[in-house]
Amino acid sequence: MKSINRFLGRTTLIFAFFIVICHVSVSGSATALLNDSFTITATDKSGSSPAWNLKYSESESAFNITMSENNGEKEYTVRSKFFEVVYIMNKNGFGARMVKAGKAQVPGQILEKILNQNALKNQKVISSDQIDNESALNLIASYLPDLINDNYKQLLQ
Numbered sequence: 001m002k003s004i005n006r007f008l009g010r011t012t013l014i015f016a017f018f019i020v021i022c023h024v025s026v027s028g029s030a031t032a033l034l035n036d037s038f039t040i041t042a043t044d045k046s047g048s049s050p051a052w053n054l055k056y057s058e059s060e061s062a063f064n065i066t067m068s069e070n071n072g073e074k075e076y077t078v079r080s081k082f083f084e085v086v087y088i089m090n091k092n093g094f095g096a097r098m099v100k101a102g103k104a105q106v107p108g109q110i111l112e113k114i115l116n117q118n119a120l121k122n123q124k125v126i127s128s129d130q131i132d133n134e135s136a137l138n139l140i141a142s143y144l145p146d147l148i149n150d151n152y153k154q155l156l157q
Helices: 002-036 110-115 117-122 133-149 148-157
Strands: 038-042 049-054 062-070 073-079 084-090 093-097
Touching: 038 133, 049 133, 062 133, 073 133, 084 133, 110 117, 110 148, 117 133
Parallel strands: none
Antiparallel strands: 038 049, 049 062, 062 073, 073 084, 084 093
16 A cells, blocks of 8 residues: 555656646746747837837848727738738637738739748637737737748748
C-alpha cells in the first residue's frame, strides 16, 4: 500500500511540474508577441474616420488602418502599397474579408499573389464576441502576417 501511495504522489508531482512549465512557456511567448513585434499609433488625419499606422518591429514601412462605421458594423481597412484587406466587426463577431471591389485600391492580380486565401478563410471569425477598438487593433496586428504568402513576407520588413 505504501508503494502505491509513493507512486501516485510522485506521479502527481511530476504532472504538476509539467503543467507549471507549460503554463510559463505559453504565457511568456504571448507577452513577447504583443509587446515586441509591432507598434500601433494613431494618425492625425483631417477626415472624420479614425486611423492608425501599424508598424512591425523589423519593418521600415507601415500599414494604414482606417475605421468606418455603417449600420452598426465597423470596418477596419488595412492597406499598404501592394496589400489590402478589411477586418469587420458585426453581429457575427470579428474577422477578415477581402475589400469590396468598389473600395479596392490594389489590383486583384497583385493581391491574389500576395494574399493567402486559406488564412483568409481561417480568419473569417477570429472572435465571436464584440470587442473594443484597442482589442481589434491588437488582433489585426497579430493575425495580419498570416494573411501574407511566404514569398511576400518582405512586405512586413
